[in-house]
Amino acid sequence: MRKLIATPILIATFIAMAAQANAAGLGQPVDWQLGLQQAATPVMEFIHSFHGFLLIIITVISLFVLALLIYVMVKFNAKSNPTPSKTSHNTFIEVVWTVVPILILIAIAIPSFRLLYFQRELPAADMTVKAIGNKWYWDYEYPDHDGISFTAAIDMEKEPRLLATDVEVVVPVNKVIRVIVTANDVLHSWTVPSFGSKIDAVPGRLNETWFKAEKEGVFYGQCSELCGKDHAYMPIMVRVVSEDEFKAWVDKAKTAGVEEAQKHLASILTTRGKLALNAAGQPANN
Numbered sequence: 001m002r003k004l005i006a007t008p009i010l011i012a013t014f015i016a017m018a019a020q021a022n023a024a025g026l027g028q029p030v031d032w033q034l035g036l037q038q039a040a041t042p043v044m045e046f047i048h049s050f051h052g053f054l055l056i057i058i059t060v061i062s063l064f065v066l067a068l069l070i071y072v073m074v075k076f077n078a079k080s081n082p083t084p085s086k087t088s089h090n091t092f093i094e095v096v097w098t099v100v101p102i103l104i105l106i107a108i109a110i111p112s113f114r115l116l117y118f119q120r121e122l123p124a125a126d127m128t129v130k131a132i133g134n135k136w137y138w139d140y141e142y143p144d145h146d147g148i149s150f151t152a153a154i155d156m157e158k159e160p161r162l163l164a165t166d167v168e169v170v171v172p173v174n175k176v177i178r179v180i181v182t183a184n185d186v187l188h189s190w191t192v193p194s195f196g197s198k199i200d201a202v203p204g205r206l207n208e209t210w211f212k213a214e215k216e217g218v219f220y221g222q223c224s225e226l227c228g229k230d231h232a233y234m235p236i237m238v239r240v241v242s243e244d245e246f247k248a249w250v251d252k253a254k255t256a257g258v259e260e261a262q263k264h265l266a267s268i269l270t271t272r273g274k275l276a277l278n279a280a281g282q283p284a285n286n
């Protein structure tokens with residue numbers, strides 16, 4: 001009796017959860033999100049389509065196995081099948097259950113390797129940003145822009161909590177950005193979900209990845225290699241802006257420093273209606 005009551009409650013709970021589940025955020029997570037963050041780069045779009053493809057395959061396999069189990073339970077239980085067959089081999093079926101999984105694995109492997117090479121083979125880069133992991137903040141350098149460099153540390157006062165940094169990484173939209181990643185002390189990992197970027201920061205070694213953001217806005221990520229006690233407090237914040245806004249930021253950063261450049265950029269973005277300010281005069285991101 002208790003089971004009979006529990007089942008509809010369970011179903012109702014799932015329906016309520018599904019109704020509350022939000023479409024995934026762009027550049028940052030949202031409450032009750034299901035699925036991956038929205039894509040802002042070609043790599044992340046590929047990850048989305050591969051994820052969708054795998055979801056179909058695993059769903060079909062799970063339903064097929066479930067159907068087989070139900071069929072066996074109904075057809076071959078002791079009551080409906082009192083004298084079991086003694087069959088132990090069936091060549092046709094053995095060939096099928098060997099060949100079909102191989103075909104499924106090949107069908108998965110082909111897009112999987114295409115995605116892997118797409119991520120790993122850098123297209124000609126328009127500019128380079130160097131990200132250096134530290135306990136527990138990120139340093140950034142812009143070797144193509146007179147070596148602009150700064151430290152980006154978590155800003156506990158800003159929203160979204162645990163994702164905002166005091167100084168923002170600024171890059172232009174629709175440009176291939178090469179990211180060179182290393183670390184000063186221990187392993188870290190430079191990760192921005194909406195870019196599909198995730199690469200280890202290894203002391204004494206240069207790793208590289210790339211992204212081409214096709215949408216303007218703010219994109220957040222976190223260190224994704226368990227690096228120590230403040231691992232959760234070294235977020236990544238990348239602002240993608242138009243080319244002339246990027247140039248304005250670079251020019252100001254060269255002459256007056258990155259903090260002034262950030263204020264300058266914020267005022268440009270506010271004038272253009274791209275940046276809303278909250279009651280405290282802070283950028284209300286996304």
Ligand SMILES: [Cu+2]
Pocket residue numbers: 133187188189223224225226227228231234
């Ligand atoms: Cu870290």
